[in-house]
Amino acid sequence: MSAQSPGSREPQLANYDRDFLLKLYAQILLIRRFEEQVKFLFLEGTMPGTIHQCHGQEATAVGVCTALNKDDFITSTFRGHGHALAKGLTPREMLDELFGAATGCCKGKGGSMHMGNMEKGMIPGIAIVAGGIPLAAGMALAFKMRKTSQVVACFFGDGAVAEGAFHEGLNMAAIWNLPVLFVCENNLYGASTRIDKVMKNIKISDRAAGYGFRGETVDGNDLLAVYEAARRAVGECRAGHGPVLLELLTYRRTGHSRRDACHYQSRDERDAWFSNDPIERFVQTLLTRSDIAQIDLDRVEAQVDHEVSDAVQQARRAPQPATNDLLRDVYA
Amino acid sequence: MSAQSPGSREPQLANYDRDFLLKLYAQILLIRRFEEQVKFLFLEGTMPGTIHQCHGQEATAVGVCTALNKDDFITSTFRGHGHALAKGLTPREMLDELFGAATGCCKGKGGSMHMGNMEKGMIPGIAIVAGGIPLAAGMALAFKMRKTSQVVACFFGDGAVAEGAFHEGLNMAAIWNLPVLFVCENNLYGASTRIDKVMKNIKISDRAAGYGFRGETVDGNDLLAVYEAARRAVGECRAGHGPVLLELLTYRRTGHSRRDACHYQSRDERDAWFSNDPIERFVQTLLTRSDIAQIDLDRVEAQVDHEVSDAVQQARRAPQPATNDLLRDVYA
Amino acid sequence: MKRQGIAESLRDAIAEEMERDSTVFCIGEDIAVPGGWGGAFTVTLGLEDRFPDRMINTPIAELGFFGVAIGAALMGMRPIVDVQYGDFLFLASDQIVNNAAKMRYMSGGDCKVPLVVRVPVGATGRGSQHAQNMERYFIGVPGLKAVAVSNAYDAKGILKSAVRDDNPVMIFEHKLLYGSKGARAESGAVDATSDIPEEEFTVPLDKAVIRREGSDVTILSWLLMAHFSMFAAKTLAGDSIHAEVIDVRSLSPIDYETIGPSVQKTGHVVIVEEGPKTGGVSAEIAAGLLERFGEYLQAPILRVASPDVPVPFSPVLENAYRPDSRRIAEAVRGLLS
Amino acid sequence: MKRQGIAESLRDAIAEEMERDSTVFCIGEDIAVPGGWGGAFTVTLGLEDRFPDRMINTPIAELGFFGVAIGAALMGMRPIVDVQYGDFLFLASDQIVNNAAKMRYMSGGDCKVPLVVRVPVGATGRGSQHAQNMERYFIGVPGLKAVAVSNAYDAKGILKSAVRDDNPVMIFEHKLLYGSKGARAESGAVDATSDIPEEEFTVPLDKAVIRREGSDVTILSWLLMAHFSMFAAKTLAGDSIHAEVIDVRSLSPIDYETIGPSVQKTGHVVIVEEGPKTGGVSAEIAAGLLERFGEYLQAPILRVASPDVPVPFSPVLENAYRPDSRRIAEAVRGLLS
Numbered sequence A, B: 001m002s003a004q005s006p007g008s009r010e011p012q013l014a015n016y017d018r019d020f021l022l023k024l025y026a027q028i029l030l031i032r033r034f035e036e037q038v039k040f041l042f043l044e045g046t047m048p049g050t051i052h053q054c055h056g057q058e059a060t061a062v063g064v065c066t067a068l069n070k071d072d073f074i075t076s077t078f079r080g081h082g083h084a085l086a087k088g089l090t091p092r093e094m095l096d097e098l099f100g101a102a103t104g105c106c107k108g109k110g111g112s113m114h115m116g117n118m119e120k121g122m123i124p125g126i127a128i129v130a131g132g133i134p135l136a137a138g139m140a141l142a143f144k145m146r147k148t149s150q151v152v153a154c155f156f157g158d159g160a161v162a163e164g165a166f167h168e169g170l171n172m173a174a175i176w177n178l179p180v181l182f183v184c185e186n187n188l189y190g191a192s193t194r195i196d197k198v199m200k201n202i203k204i205s206d207r208a209a210g211y212g213f214r215g216e217t218v219d220g221n222d223l224l225a226v227y228e229a230a231r232r233a234v235g236e237c238r239a240g241h242g243p244v245l246l247e248l249l250t251y252r253r254t255g256h257s258r259r260d261a262c263h264y265q266s267r268d269e270r271d272a273w274f275s276n277d278p279i280e281r282f283v284q285t286l287l288t289r290s291d292i293a294q295i296d297l298d299r300v301e302a303q304v305d306h307e308v309s310d311a312v313q314q315a316r317r318a319p320q321p322a323t324n325d326l327l328r329d330v331y332a
Numbered sequence C, D: 001m002k003r004q005g006i007a008e009s010l011r012d013a014i015a016e017e018m019e020r021d022s023t024v025f026c027i028g029e030d031i032a033v034p035g036g037w038g039g040a041f042t043v044t045l046g047l048e049d050r051f052p053d054r055m056i057n058t059p060i061a062e063l064g065f066f067g068v069a070i071g072a073a074l075m076g077m078r079p080i081v082d083v084q085y086g087d088f089l090f091l092a093s094d095q096i097v098n099n100a101a102k103m104r105y106m107s108g109g110d111c112k113v114p115l116v117v118r119v120p121v122g123a124t125g126r127g128s129q130h131a132q133n134m135e136r137y138f139i140g141v142p143g144l145k146a147v148a149v150s151n152a153y154d155a156k157g158i159l160k161s162a163v164r165d166d167n168p169v170m171i172f173e174h175k176l177l178y179g180s181k182g183a184r185a186e187s188g189a190v191d192a193t194s195d196i197p198e199e200e201f202t203v204p205l206d207k208a209v210i211r212r213e214g215s216d217v218t219i220l221s222w223l224l225m226a227h228f229s230m231f232a233a234k235t236l237a238g239d240s241i242h243a244e245v246i247d248v249r250s251l252s253p254i255d256y257e258t259i260g261p262s263v264q265k266t267g268h269v270v271i272v273e274e275g276p277k278t279g280g281v282s283a284e285i286a287a288g289l290l291e292r293f294g295e296y297l298q299a300p301i302l303r304v305a306s307p308d309v310p311v312p313f314s315p316v317l318e319n320a321y322r323p324d325s326r327r328i329a330e331a332v333r334g335l336l337s
């Protein structure tokens, strides 16, 4: 684990452990490769359903989830593959789910938008924009009432900020000082609609002050910056000084869902963000370390590729649910 | 009408026309007397239903509505008697409504919480806390799309600020620059719950900045201060610079509804506010004018008393709806 | 034994469950204010003294605090949510239907949502936004259970069962049946008090109950209408018409095991519901009975309900809106003639 | 004449109504973004070019923008609201039920709310929060009208009638019937194209339509199930079973004038509905038919619907969830045997 001196806001690369950094690399890369495979499978027509992918946003998921303990929880959205992988779900249980298999993390009943695994600290993804925000406050309330030291990290997009659920959830977390880290992945778009069309003040972290707690905007494509901001925020939450709102500036490198060509985004904007890729940036950072060489990264990459392609092979053959599974799992 | 010099924020009493001031006095007193009568009739058991009254908050209704034109609109709440009277509904049509009479402003179908009169610029009261806020934005959108110069004044309480509808409605009014004056009557309580239990930052006017428009806190028991703030805000809205959020600090001198003894309010707090009565204060102000004497006020009072008791007499005999009116007015 | 009204017996039930299980807590508006009212109908009065950390008094934010309750339930707590007036459920229905009801299924059984929602319903002189009978909107939501309580005994026993159930349970209560006293008393209220045993008891969530036996016609109803149906049955007895009155109680699932034999016996069914006739719970019961016991029916099933209009304010109109014992008795006579 | 799918014919209908009446406008998420999709299902594609001031692209705030639409309607505008996916209506249902539906009544007829709400429904491989059939929640709300469109002709004619109606009208559309092309095409889509006349036409909001005549059994359905019922009827014809297939179309009010004579003729009724069986629209139709035409029924009315579970993701399960022509045909055979 890192030994970052508290108070400092600039990632001090030298303070990090080599293995820790390579693990981060493996995670961020795993998400990218997973998403690439999923996109391929989807376009190929072998994978059913619809998908909302997170190419380009990998650093937010990994940075935040790395700051959490295993028994901490996250809530996620329709765009949850990255969050799930970062919180420890396996490519295998997720791909099985995407193929609608009985062996998926939700037995094929959830699909892309509802993946979760309670054991691993992730409730099923909530596909209703902002719908997970009050849930996160409630989860944190449970932790507080039971006096555990767990925290919740609640992922949502910039589009969610306009929803009443955002307002109500943040306010309740604030008045009860709940241990919840609100993570807004601001990728500038809610579906096809740009952020400046739906709010006048687009600095989302400023909203926290209205509710009476701390907000912070972070470069969401800088993995270590995200990690450090999340670690500070998680610390505050655990110490009873929550909630915290983190706004992570990022961009999606792919369509909103399915086959979306993103014609609503300008060329210039896309170009600028494409040259600001979180993985490329992290690679550059890593390579400045004397104890990390390209070959180390290649080794990680090979492992990741293997893990993903293995999962794909398994998923293609994974058993489909039986028809009478339809009637199971409605009630506890 | 007044000839207040713009820019000045202190009411300059001398600039007001005598008749205008006496008219304001008649209005503010009418609301008080009306509410007293209604409370009496309710406790007496002759009046059905439940009531939410506005004793002590008369200056907000009169101050705001006086700044509006007849064809401007207001939205109101479960606590709407004062707003309705200030917007020009007659005690008669309102008392008839409270008695469930066919001659009431809603033919007896609305009752205390839903009074309105489209002719007079008031949609039916919305008893769902904050439910009128998005409606007000929509009404203002209609005015903007049709290029009329009308504005909407939207009344709601401090309790409404926690609702999602507040957040969503204010944001949309902001991004589309709609001509709507959001009027928060901050009486420190939402039902029995004090404001500091439900929000950390209790300066409600500050919320406007988060949405990107102007907010202002005003002494809601100072009738002329309310009127002048409302006049400025209405002017901004008409000029296309809306919306505006006005927070009016006030207090209810009566229970939340029906027979509420307000045991959740401290003696000190009540005493302090009781000695800060909007009507007494306005009387003191008026009497500093050389052209207004107690006898003028007495004359107004006599007229008001007469108007109210007349309406009560009529309402007691007003015709009840016929049973088959039940099936009318569902569809246009 | 003590005689209690619904508000009191619910209060005792909540307190006993909170005593028994530290994961049980209450959440809602105005439920825990010193000097306050114990919610809109006194149900939680004074509980904030006994359980200062487990009475969560919320802002006015229904979508939010239902979400909070569901989130807490996912983490192993057992929230009891108070919505003040049923009509406000529309604000929270996304959280109830899209999350509480679906999460277990969509997780493939990985999580559970032990949630209790208390919903006061009924037309009571407050106008159309504080009056709706909300049952109809929730019986067709798989993943939820729905019950309606019409007396203090059931209220206590059902609340306890609901708290102990691992699924979201909606409990419908009627404002005219609480028996709340003092400032919160309702005009037009009906006596729904019961003798409450000292010893612990529960009432199952999925059982109807025969309130009066009879052989000529089966009257099915719940909440206030269960009382009006009993009044009607008494009147009818004067005409030698023997009505069997069943308090349906469990609205989802419907207890056809109890209702079926009655229908087989009488061959005549009247379902009484407060709320517009179209699209109500009665429709489901009628369709469900027809499918299961159609061959025993000697006449079409009759629904006695409110007309298809919003709830009017004027007492004259409200009384015409709400079915009463006279209308019920007339319907039975019409059916049997 | 031109051949169009539902998405196209709705688009034309909207454009024509906006052309005709300057108070008509559209509001919703992602409906008017240059380079965007024209809403989730292409219905409003390109309209922002033609009507730049009347295509209101909103933040993601359903409660709010429904309230905005209702407020505008109160002031004389005629909004057409797009909700992307029907499931999101739960967020807006307070504004729809407590305000849009009740305001005219509670004002004693003083105001009106000419609102059109377009609601895409149906299970389409997206999992349980983008799948519900929402019709059931709105047929029992007095003050609303509810219609379901199953082909492009009806879609166009009904949308026009709805825009011209002075009341709130909910139009239910099925995702598998739009015929959207390209990136927005749906797998499993069914052909719902129609020949659309050049000249102006409307379709009434309160009329069912007989799609196929027959004498043995009446099959009632709407949306996707109207198509599957036709397929089933064709299969049944091979066994010399002559099914009359009625597209119910008007879900509130139900058109008993059209449906009644068919029931009188065949004496056998099967109602087909996508969505959980309990508490659906079918229950109302069954109960309503029983009350009106019970004496003509030669067998209990049968409901073919989804089981009482949330919508599963896996195609295997989703296909088992959704009634299909095979299940419909089997039910008919069972009923007649």
Ligand SMILES: Cc1ncc(C[n+]2csc(CCOP(=O)(O)OP(=O)(O)O)c2C)c(N)n1
Binding pocket: A078, A079, A127, A128, A129, A130, A156, A157, A158, A159, A160, A161, A187, A189, A190, A191, A256, D029, D060, D062, D084, D088, D091
């Ligand atoms: C309540 C609700 N409204 C609309 C949608 C449709 N929808 C799905 S994703 C999305 C955009 C969300 O934008 P944002 O929150 O910024 O997340 P991002 O897609 O950028 O990750 C919309 C409108 C939804 N799922 N839920």
Ligand SMILES: Cc1ncc(C[n+]2csc(CCOP(=O)(O)OP(=O)(O)O)c2C)c(N)n1
Binding pocket: B078, B079, B127, B128, B129, B130, B156, B157, B158, B159, B160, B161, B187, B189, B190, B191, B256, C029, C060, C062, C084, C088, C091
């Ligand atoms: C959505 C909703 N939730 C709860 C209520 C019950 N209720 C009626 S008034 C009220 C308090 C409102 O407080 P505030 O907005 O400050 O207005 P005030 O009563 O002070 O005028 C509550 C909780 C309601 N009518 N609507």
Ligand SMILES: [Mg+2]
Binding pocket: A157, A158, A159, A185, A186, A187, A188, A189, A190, A191
């Ligand atoms: Mg976004």
Ligand SMILES: [Mg+2]
Binding pocket: B157, B158, B159, B185, B186, B187, B188, B189, B190, B191
């Ligand atoms: Mg207040």
